[in-house]
Amino acid sequence: MLRVLALNNEANAYLEVKLGKGKRPFTHRPGSNDRSAWQTLSPRSPLARYLPEMAERTHTASCKQLAAVLVDLCHAYGYVDLDERRGMDFHRHRPQSLDSGSPRSGPWKEDKDAGWRSFDLHLATPDPDYDEQLVATVAADGLEAVAAALNAAHLLLIGSVQDLGYKVLGFS
Incomplete structure (x- = not known):
């Protein structure tokens, strides 16, 4: 959906300015396979805040409606809960967060003065939730x-592309 809005030069330029703050500039090309062109739509992402203004710059009703669908998705309880759970599980289960995932040291411990050596097993930490x-x-x-959201957006996608001056095969 972002790629549809970015077909409009003014909207794309707005997005590049808004997301280009930081260490490296943001350049977005609608047909790009570059990793940075695939933006995440999260309720907390900057993209969610910029979509309405981006759509406004297209001067088309269908693009504004499309952006509204995405903003509504970002406020839907089910989507917010899913995004929060994904974030929690990602951070909880990444190797750096698990005792068993990426141990900070080797399994052997030794105290030469006391005359002992031990071997620690790194077991998975159960999820408390x-x-x-x-x-x-x-x-x-x-x-x-x-x-x-996809159901509401699918015809808006086609209409938006057409309203931006592009032909969509199979649709008039």
Whole structure:
């Protein structure tokens, strides 16, 4: 959806200015396969804040409606909960956060003065919030929110591309 809005030069320039702050400039090309061109849409991401103004710069109603769908998604409880769970699980289960994932030292310990040597096993740390029913509910609610947004956006995508002056094969 971002790539559709970025087809408009004024909207794309606005995005490049807004996301280009920081260590390296942000350059976005709608058809790019560059990793930086694939922006994450999270309720806390800067992109979510900039979408309405980006759409405004296209001067098309369909693009404004498309941006509204994305903003609504970022406020949907199911999507917010899914994003928070994803973030929590990512940080909890990355190697740096687990005793078993990326040990800070080798398994052998030795005290030559005391005359002992030991071997530590690094076992997985259980998730204190593990509740498979809760995780399944969060995932289902989040996916329902995404599906509803895609359902609302799919015809707007085609209309937006057309309103920006591009032809879409199979649609008039």
